[in-house]
Amino acid sequence: MSNTLTRAAIAEQVQKTLGFSFTESTELVDSLVEEMCIALEKNGSLKISSFGTFTVNQKSQRIGRNPKTKEEAIISPRKVVSFYTSNILTDDINGTK
Secondary structure, rough: OOOOOOOHHHHHHHHHHHHHHHHHHHHHHHHHHHHHHHHHHHHHEEEOOOOOOEEEEEOOOOEEOOOOOOEEEEEEOEEEEEEOOOOHHOOOHOOOO
């Protein structure tokens, strides 16, 4: 079972840690996420030191299949965001630090 880390949960942690009001914490988190989105749109990648790198990749048009009806459909070309962990984060997760 996976847990979802929401903006509200991050804002709550910021509020507890830094003593900001919940409104200020929410604005801070929203501003950070907005800056991350702008960086991805502008540069096509975003590196967060000791965490990882987000990259924008282009996917080509392809033929897909509805698994329920087995009907074929064209999946249009689109951009997707991929995330690659840093070596530091990978080591932390695997306990090999």
